Amino acid sequence: MIAELTGMDVANASIYDGASSLAEAALMAHSVTERTEIVLARGVNPLYRRVVATYCDGPGIRLRDVPAPEGVLDAEAAAKLVGKKTAALVIQSPNFYGCLEDVAAAAELAHAAGALLVVVADPVNLGVLEAPGRLGADIVVGEGQGLGVPMSFGGPNLGVFAAKNQLVRRMPGRLVGATVDKDGRRGFVLTLQTREQHIRRAKATSNICTNVALCALMATIYLSTIGKQGLQRVGELSAAKAHYAAEQLTKVPGVSLRFAQPFFKEFTLALAKPPASIVAKLAKKRILPGVPLKTYDRTLADCLLVAVTEQRTREEIDAYAAALAEVLA
Incomplete structure (x- = not known):
C-alpha cells in the first residue's frame, strides 16, 4: 500500500519515524552514488534536518542548504549547489511551511547532475496528490503517524521508506515478501534483512535494529479499512x-x-x-x-x-x- 501511494516499487517494513527515515535515505544515497554531499531544501522540516546532520556527521557527508525565500525551493540557488559531488537533492512536499514544491522540476535538476531525488511526503496526502515516484523521485520517505496511529503523548511514530527497485539492496530495514509454504498456502517471509545484526557489518546498509511493527500494523489496518476512496x-x-x-x-x-x-x-x-x-x-x-x-x-x-x-x-x-x-x- 505504501509503495502504491508513493509510486515506488518497494517499501520496507517501516523505520522509527519520519526523521530517521530521511536520515537513512541520505546515507543510502551516499552509499549508492559514492558522493559526499547532500543538498537539503530549506523547506524540509528543520527537526528532520537536525537528525540528518547527526547521521551524516560520522561518515563526513557535507550538508548544503538551499534557501526558500518565497516558501519553496529556490531553483536558481539549487542549480548552483547540485553538482558532481551531490549524492541527493532532498525536498519535502508539501513542505514545512505547507507549500507545494515542484517535484518534477527538482527531479530533473537532480538527475541532470547524476544525483538521486529524495522526497519527504505525508502519506495521508497521497490519496489526492500525485505520487512522488511518478514525478521522478528515487526515494520517498515520511511520517506515517497520521495513518491511524494515535499521538500517545509524542510517540512511538512510524517511519515510511520506499524506493525504486534498482535500489532495493541498499535499502535499510526489513523487506517482507509473499511466498507459499510446502502445502501451497500463502505466507510471508523476511526477504531481505540488511541490518548489521544479521549480516557482516561491512555489508550492512543500516544499524537500525528493528521497526515499529505495532504502528505499521495500525497503519495497515487504517488504510485497509478506509480504502482508496476513503483516503481520497x-x-x-x-x-x-x-x-x-x-x-x-x-x-x-x-x-x-x-x-x-x-x-x-x-x-x-x-x-x-x-x-x-x-x-x-x-x-x-x-x-x-x-x-x-x-x-x-x-x-x-x-x-x-x-x-x-x-x-x-x-x-x-x-x-x-x-x-x-x-x-x-
Missing part, C-alpha cells in the same frame, strides 16, 4: 477545510498569508503581534492555533504555522477566527 476523501476534506480556514483567518486585521504559494492542509500566517503570546492566550480558550516559527527560523519570527485536518469542523474554524480577532484587537 480525507485529503479532499483536509484541503477544503484548510483553505476555508486560511480565508477566514486572513480576514482578521493584522493577519496575512506569509507565502503566495499553493498549499494543501498547512499554511503559514504572518501576525501583527508575537505568535508565542497569541498561542498562550488562545490556549486559555482551549484553542491550539498553530506553531510559532521563531524557534525554527528567526526570519519567520512573526509567523505561525497552521494545520487543518478532516477532523476540524466549520464551527471550530469560525471560533478560532473569532478568538484570533479578539486577541489581536
Whole structure:
C-alpha cells in the first residue's frame, strides 16, 4: 500500500519515524552514488534536518542548504549547489511551511547532475496528490503517524521508506515478501534483512535494529479499512477545510498569508503581534492555533504555522477566527 501511494516499487517494513527515515535515505544515497554531499531544501522540516546532520556527521557527508525565500525551493540557488559531488537533492512536499514544491522540476535538476531525488511526503496526502515516484523521485520517505496511529503523548511514530527497485539492496530495514509454504498456502517471509545484526557489518546498509511493527500494523489496518476512496476523501476534506480556514483567518486585521504559494492542509500566517503570546492566550480558550516559527527560523519570527485536518469542523474554524480577532484587537 505504501509503495502504491508513493509510486515506488518497494517499501520496507517501516523505520522509527519520519526523521530517521530521511536520515537513512541520505546515507543510502551516499552509499549508492559514492558522493559526499547532500543538498537539503530549506523547506524540509528543520527537526528532520537536525537528525540528518547527526547521521551524516560520522561518515563526513557535507550538508548544503538551499534557501526558500518565497516558501519553496529556490531553483536558481539549487542549480548552483547540485553538482558532481551531490549524492541527493532532498525536498519535502508539501513542505514545512505547507507549500507545494515542484517535484518534477527538482527531479530533473537532480538527475541532470547524476544525483538521486529524495522526497519527504505525508502519506495521508497521497490519496489526492500525485505520487512522488511518478514525478521522478528515487526515494520517498515520511511520517506515517497520521495513518491511524494515535499521538500517545509524542510517540512511538512510524517511519515510511520506499524506493525504486534498482535500489532495493541498499535499502535499510526489513523487506517482507509473499511466498507459499510446502502445502501451497500463502505466507510471508523476511526477504531481505540488511541490518548489521544479521549480516557482516561491512555489508550492512543500516544499524537500525528493528521497526515499529505495532504502528505499521495500525497503519495497515487504517488504510485497509478506509480504502482508496476513503483516503481520497480525507485529503479532499483536509484541503477544503484548510483553505476555508486560511480565508477566514486572513480576514482578521493584522493577519496575512506569509507565502503566495499553493498549499494543501498547512499554511503559514504572518501576525501583527508575537505568535508565542497569541498561542498562550488562545490556549486559555482551549484553542491550539498553530506553531510559532521563531524557534525554527528567526526570519519567520512573526509567523505561525497552521494545520487543518478532516477532523476540524466549520464551527471550530469560525471560533478560532473569532478568538484570533479578539486577541489581536
